[in-house]
Amino acid sequence: MKAAIESLASIEQEASKGIEGASTLHELDQVRVRYLGRKGSLTGILRSLASMPAEERRSVGKEANRLKALLGQRIEERTRQITEEMARRVEGQAAQLDVTLPGRKTWLGHKHPLSQGLQEIVDVFLRMGFSIAVGPDVEWDYYNFEALNMPADHPARDMWSTFFITDTMLLRTHTSPVQIRVMEREKPPIRIITPGRCYRVDLDASHAPNLHQIEGLYVDRDVSLGDLKGTLELFAAAVYGDDVKSRFVPSYFPFTEPSAEMYISCTICGGTGCRVCHSGWVEILGCGMVDPAVFEAVGYDAEEWTGFAFGMGVERVLMLKHRIDDIRLFYENDVRFLRQF
Numbered sequence: 001m002k003a004a005i006e007s008l009a010s011i012e013q014e015a016s017k018g019i020e021g022a023s024t025l026h027e028l029d030q031v032r033v034r035y036l037g038r039k040g041s042l043t044g045i046l047r048s049l050a051s052m053p054a055e056e057r058r059s060v061g062k063e064a065n066r067l068k069a070l071l072g073q074r075i076e077e078r079t080r081q082i083t084e085e086m087a088r089r090v091e092g093q094a095a096q097l098d099v100t101l102p103g104r105k106t107w108l109g110h111k112h113p114l115s116q117g118l119q120e121i122v123d124v125f126l127r128m129g130f131s132i133a134v135g136p137d138v139e140w141d142y143y144n145f146e147a148l149n150m151p152a153d154h155p156a157r158d159m160w161s162t163f164f165i166t167d168t169m170l171l172r173t174h175t176s177p178v179q180i181r182v183m184e185r186e187k188p189p190i191r192i193i194t195p196g197r198c199y200r201v202d203l204d205a206s207h208a209p210n211l212h213q214i215e216g217l218y219v220d221r222d223v224s225l226g227d228l229k230g231t232l233e234l235f236a237a238a239v240y241g242d243d244v245k246s247r248f249v250p251s252y253f254p255f256t257e258p259s260a261e262m263y264i265s266c267t268i269c270g271g272t273g274c275r276v277c278h279s280g281w282v283e284i285l286g287c288g289m290v291d292p293a294v295f296e297a298v299g300y301d302a303e304e305w306t307g308f309a310f311g312m313g314v315e316r317v318l319m320l321k322h323r324i325d326d327i328r329l330f331y332e333n334d335v336r337f338l339r340q341f
Helices: 002-021 024-036 040-050 055-096 113-127 155-159 176-185 224-240 292-298 314-324
Strands: 138-140 169-171 190-199 210-220 246-253 254-266 283-289 305-311
Touching: 002 024, 002 040, 002 055, 024 040, 024 055, 040 055, 055 246, 055 292, 113 155, 113 190, 113 210, 113 224, 113 314, 176 190, 176 210, 176 305, 210 224, 210 314, 224 246, 224 254, 224 283, 224 305, 224 314, 246 283, 254 305, 305 314
Parallel strands: none
Antiparallel strands: 138 169, 190 210, 210 305, 246 254, 254 283, 283 305
16 A cells, blocks of 8 residues: 555646746646556555555545546646647737738649640640650660660660660660550550650750650551641641641651651741841650551551651750740749749
């Protein structure tokens, strides 16, 4: 019994000190839980009364119940004191508040210009019947190069400044690997666009190490260059307006044959010639008919199926549309630039 009484005296001393030292309602509630909660030290003594002898139970029980009531009263009183102190502080702060001052404007965010432009381009092709396909940013060398008619010793690999992770793994340099993955698991006809991030070791006014591309693939019977030309001219008119002119210049890409680059009339001078375009024309994307070697890599019969592919940089499309002269503006988070969109 003596040990139980001493324990109660210790609890009273510690709990009283904790109650007086509590400066917030949260701290006060922690004190309550520590001593009067379900697993509190005083609650534990009360629950142990049933196992004590009758005489000891009477004495210890009387003291424990007295202490429980006392602590409850002190907690209630300290709660009132803290609440009053908080109210006085709030009144003091309110007295210093000048309600005649104008309110602070809350700035509302919006989609980044790259997100807006990406969605605009995607919507154009969705209206033409294309569907969206996506793939991993970390890619195998096979899908990024080999299946696209670029074996390990092919000089065309130098066209892409590649971030290699291992000898066979890399950060994709274009979204063309997604086209290979789709063709491996699906049979024609296929009509897809593959928007996504790409990565290259580049950084200047017109190149960035992280860029966004949208590539397209259409595979079916009797697909022709005329289909490719009509699709891309419709895209250019939808993005730049009906007045834009376009032309196709022969080029080289290892995964298309024949290949071409699409030029549009300069959006700044209207095709008359300026310091940006020099000739009145600016290159906007690459395209061509899918090379039979690519069909062979995915198990398609090149005698039965034909197709076209194209690829464009979202940043480049937007730079020409909005007359932006430095690609780095998209990534510097300058509010003065972003507000314009």
